[in-house]
Amino acid sequence: MSKVCELCGKGPIVVNSVTRRGKARAAGGVGRKVTGVSKTRQLPNLQRVMVSRGGVGVRLRICTKCMKNAYAA
Template structure:
């Protein structure tokens, strides 16, 4: 099974963790400076759910946001 939500298609998102150093301008400093930018991936919160689809029971991966909506019938 892939790492995507079966209902909405949510998957990995790419981003970064920016490290800043210095005193902010409004606190009297010369401003915050970017020291490091670490690339990382944000994984979707996927859970295995057994659903009843057309009279058959199957296991799918769903993100928690889609599980909360309740637009499916649990098996």
């Protein structure tokens, strides 16, 4: 089962997770240092929803942004 919205096509993205140590300069320290960068995946918030298409109920996996736009109209 793919992690892609069936209406808009939104899927997972790859982002950097930055690990830092130290105390910020604004708080009286010498500054924050980057100690590591690793890649992580951010997945869309998919929900299973019954949608009527042509009078027939179809179960789709759609993201919450599409749900919000569909029910707002």
